[in-house]
Amino acid sequence: MVAIEQLTSRRPALVWHKEASLDAADLVIIPGGFSFGDYLRCGALAGRSPIMNAVLDHAARGGAVMGICNGFQILTETGMVPGVLIRNAGLKFSCRNIGLRPCETLASPFTIGLDLGEDLTIPIAHNEGNYFADADELDRIEGNGQVAFRYAASDAAGPVNPNGASRDIAGVLSNNGRVLGMMPHPERAMSKLHGGTDGAKFLLKSLEALVS
Amino acid sequence: MTSASDVMTFENAVTMGLSRDEWDLINQRLGRTPNLCELGIFSAMWSEHCSYKSSKKWLKTLPIDGPQVIEGPGENAGAVDIGDGLAAIFKIESHNHPSFIEPYQGAATGVGGILRDVFTMGARPVALLNALRFGAAEHEKTRHLVGGVVSGIGGYGNCIGIPTVGGEINFDKSYNGNILVNAMAVGLANSDRIFRSAATGPGNPVIYVGAKTGRDGIHGATMASAEFSDETESKRPTVQVGDPFTGKLLMEACLELMASDTVLSIQDMGAAGLTSSSVEMASKGGLGMEIDLDLVPAREENMSAYELMLSESQERMLMVLKPDATETARAIFNKLDLDFMPIGRVTETGRLILLKDGGTACDIPIGPLVDDAPEYDRPHCDAPIRKQLASSDITNDAPISHMLKTMLGHVDLASRRWIYEQYDSQVMADTIAGPGGDAALVRVHGSKRGLAMSTDCTPRYVEADPKIGGAQAVAEGYRNLSAIGATPLAVTNNLNFGNPEKPEIMTQLVESVLGMGDAARQLDTPVVSGNVSLYNETGGKAIQPCPVIGMVGVIENVDDAVGNCFVAAEQDIFVIGQGDKTNDGWLGVSIYQQHHGDDGIYAPPPLDLVAEQKTGSFVRQQILGGSISAAHDIADGGLVVAIAEMAMRSGFGADIAVPTTGNLHGWAFGEDQARFVVTTADSQELIAAAKEAGIEITKLGMVSDQGELKFGDSDTISITDLNAVFEGCIPALMAG
Amino acid sequence: MQAIVNISLKEGVLDPQGRAISHSLNDLGFNEVGDVRVGKQILLEIDETDPARLRQRVARMCETLLSNTVIEDYSIEIPDEQ
């Protein structure tokens, strides 16, 4: 919320999960957190809350949706992006900075402004960010240009791939490129004092592409 | 009103941890023999955990006043003025025993409990910290306990969405059978909208909100007051399970309700559940309370009055509302699927009356439960006198780099990254400095103001000399906050000790509270809240005494804060503060001494509180004035460890000049107090300022971009090598 | 009536938790332990008297919420069924 306001000077509308409808919007963001305590499977219960039908409709009309962290998990639970997110291979919650590499993708407002050669430094904070799909499915989404980001570097100690994700995948797109799910938190890298500015850079480019 | 079979005997009282005198007193105050429910209530209220019967006399000696203090000890948490009409509200609390039995849930519910203490006061929690003590690294249970506790702390804090920004952890064999898990929460409120717990207005409704009551955690308060034995491990159902999701809903509902003008008083249900919350609310208001237990939302069937009153089910609160506000309040709680139930009313009788199944389950005067709670002046003795360890008795000729490298793999010095990466330290997006720095720094949302905080204690110093150790914990907190540029305001404390019925343990408690008081007075950081955890023993052996200090301070503008990493090559490195005049360094009860396998107890480094205040203030002023670019207080491991830490986290190296006189290892690893390592881009200015302030300042060397530490001309080690040892230790321990 | 749903990871899906348990058991001296897989068991109290209908409804619950069929298999037990 604060991050979006900082970038657009406009206050986004906040929608309660029990609402059943959604006003017309340029972009629906499903943020991180632990919806419903992440009980059963992360994102599973939230993925079935009333508002999600409206989000599905919005996406079906070609609306843009971004799911961050728990939001990504919710998107996979509803099938809006392919694959699933399972428990980190290390079986531990992990909160730290990672290097995020933009990939070549199909046309998408979320990736169109990004430089392929330029890694972004953005924090992760999750327990279930281990992206999984079977090999055929992975080949398919790679072939379609649906892989938006891969893990590319880590700070000081720790492996490059922080959670065991298949093929280092950190973010994926829907097959029309209008829905993005990503594990890292761009909204946590909004200023120099505060995790760097790469998150702001990425969000701003997406917003520019979406709000013409 | 009670059936004959429900009339208690002295034998029953003993099983609940009461003494003969206490039993007699209860009978005398009631003018009759209590029933089970009544006896349970007395035993819980008079337990060490709720009544502070062994520590009260000494807690009264702590300084609790100051212009910054809005609320001192006595409420759910303390409150201090941080400017801009805001108050920081904070407290620390132990969950030692439950965490040993069920590490994940014990730690998780510890976090949940302390968060409730803070939001009960009307504050939105903004940060969590902790202080942990585990047994020897190689002990068979340690790995399992560390893993469970750390994931439990993260499990609750991450899920409820409050960042865990700091803490501390040590290992010592004395905690093999009794770990310490202390959790601290810090919140923010408007200073004129702080909620308190005294019941008001006879006739006003008493409302139960939150989760339902089950049979979990019955008599947790008495368990926390009893020594550990093998039997305790079979006292099964005393462990509660936390539900952070419900905790989050409860927090949001309470804060939403408190934003309106409807809540007269509010109290969380912590230790001893409905018993302590109702009794405390009524007693603080000088009133009585009548509760219909049949109305208490229960999770299980056929719960007795005793069980309902003593259950420690989590995520519950009790409040007194304005009579006409009930329906508005109900709507807020119902929207979030939380129970909301008027269960009784405030009365003028001064009695606690509990109705159940059409009869009276309990009718006792509240006065004796609180005011007549026993207060003991337990015998204590003189603190032991310790010999000073001469540095030359322990040091050798090994190069500094060699010693440094092995010491960084000491479990009490090594990187805590494995632990703190499991905590979401950034959620809510206001964390400016999370774990890894000297103090954590959290921005006041929407402003430049920052709250600084840390938790500290060095048990080996307390064991060696409890008075110095108690004072040192405060001084170290003061140093940590000063090192980032923050002004310390107040402290909360958690007194973890063994069995106070033993004079030598009581001595530790008394002396360290006295030391703590001296330091808090000198450093102007009054004690505004705290917690006492006694009987931390197994098989008759006490833990190393651990009076933890949680300190909170403020910085006007977070942009002025500095970190503890080198920031640029060619900046000069100084040590500020005196240290040992002979240049031999203080190695008694240091990490260096431990590292040599010498577990003798010697005199700890002397502490000069005036010097602490002078150097701390100087460093803070120079940071705020812009002439210090990075600062790190010197603590465990001494000067060279501090320098190495500043280097490892920055990627820069340093060229350090070594002294030509005195004891080299003592200079490098001595733990003399009241000192900081700092860097500056303007040495002239810093030196001049120090001269003027009468502060000792010594140049150590210069930051380099060489990726190595150089000590003198011939002793060099790469930062990569140091990092490997530093970062590798805890992951290796946890991998087994 | 009661229904029990057992949910297990599909074959081919990595089970890091199972692997960690197997490791730990080996470390503790249970060297005979090989592969370990961890699943969920969900017990539901359901207001329904016809076992066949019950099974059908529970299958629907599994498909809509209880299991993620991309990676999980489920099986249903009705203890009162004959």
Add this chain to the structure above:
Amino acid sequence: MQAIVNISLKEGVLDPQGRAISHSLNDLGFNEVGDVRVGKQILLEIDETDPARLRQRVARMCETLLSNTVIEDYSIEIPDEQ
């Protein structure tokens, strides 16, 4: 041989996960669902041919690692046992 360990929360111990699932199922229109409890099911491949010994060893594993008997109960199934 295979052993199956079912681990469930002791009666009386709060099961927040079960509660949330029950709620969610109700919201999705499965109004017949009452209490829900969630447990773990652990499948172990074990190099042991004697079912009785197997059961004994697995019980030991449960006590030392697989379950925390403070809040959990466990039961062991040996499918090949006759």
